[in-house]
Amino acid sequence: MAEHASKVTFRVQRYDPEKDSQLHMQEFTVPTKRGTTILDGLIYIKENLDSTLAFRTSCRMGICGSCGMLVNNYPHLACHTQIEEFHSNVITVKPLPNAPIIKDLAVDLMPMFDRHKSIKPFIIRNDEDEMAKPTREYEQLPDEVEAFEQFSYCIKCGICVSACPTSASDAKFLGPQALGQCYRYCADSRDAGAKERLEIADSNHGAWHCHLAGACSEACPKGVDPAFAIQLLKRKMAVQSLGGGRKEKPAEIYPPPTETKPKIQVPPFTVKK
């Protein structure tokens, strides 16, 4: 460790379904220096103090969304959160709430992914041939990208769902992640599937069940602002239910077929298979 190294106590929630009947806390002393993240601390524990500690991580740079956990009782990405931020010598680390625990800090995010899948998080088009075998890109202007860009930064870490008080009380609630992504695709000018998606968000446990606590937006480590997306989604649903909504066709492929150059021929294989 560097010269300015100091020590911090990590209080980590442990639970092994094969051994433990209850959750319990375990303390570890971890050396830190300037810039040490919560994830660095956990990796130190795993490598030097207790190799049985379970947590999820992959990119270590706030991209993959694997390392969401409760640090000092607030959800954070462990790799994106420095120990210094807490101005404390004791750091409490627990798994994300509103998700079943698999082991220690690793939670099961499958229910969230299932809800995400249920809102059809992909571009829906009527030109099925083009969708199956794309020939070109769809035309989209910068303004049209701006309409959904912020919401497309979602890394599906589950932090918004863990912060949401409605998700805590209603296990069937679609949740800020899925509803935010529902708006993201409905707002995409290339998409023609808003109608079917809005029907899904119109369920008993859908968009209208959001109480606008705003906890999701506050906790989101990527600045996605799911609460705002849900408000925009509600507006879209209200307009649609009154017979309004987007009338123009989804974006066409660009450039149009007649202006494209012939494709470059792929040379034949020089090595026999």
Next chain:
Amino acid sequence: MFRTRLRLLFLLSAVGTAVFLGIHMAVQHLNNVLATGELDPTSWASTIGRATQSGWVVIYILLLVFALYHALYGLRGIILELTTSEKALRAVNWLFIVGGVIVFIWASYVPLALMSSR
């Protein structure tokens, strides 16, 4: 978009309740400011007197409709958060529909009966 329409009605009923309850409260308690000429608008006689005028009957019945819908829909939302059982929710829906209709008939009967006995 059935649930969205129900939600929009919920918002509309909030506005309706605020307007008609506002009229009711103003007439009851701002007698001096509005100079309605009534000595005591909160007395039994004044209340019965208003209930025999068709304009007031319409206002009271609309207030009843809006307040009843707003209250029952809001309560349903709270119950929905406490249970995820679709069966229980269906039972609550029917209970509120039937209960709401009974309360509406019961509560609107009084001013209607008074008005027709005028």
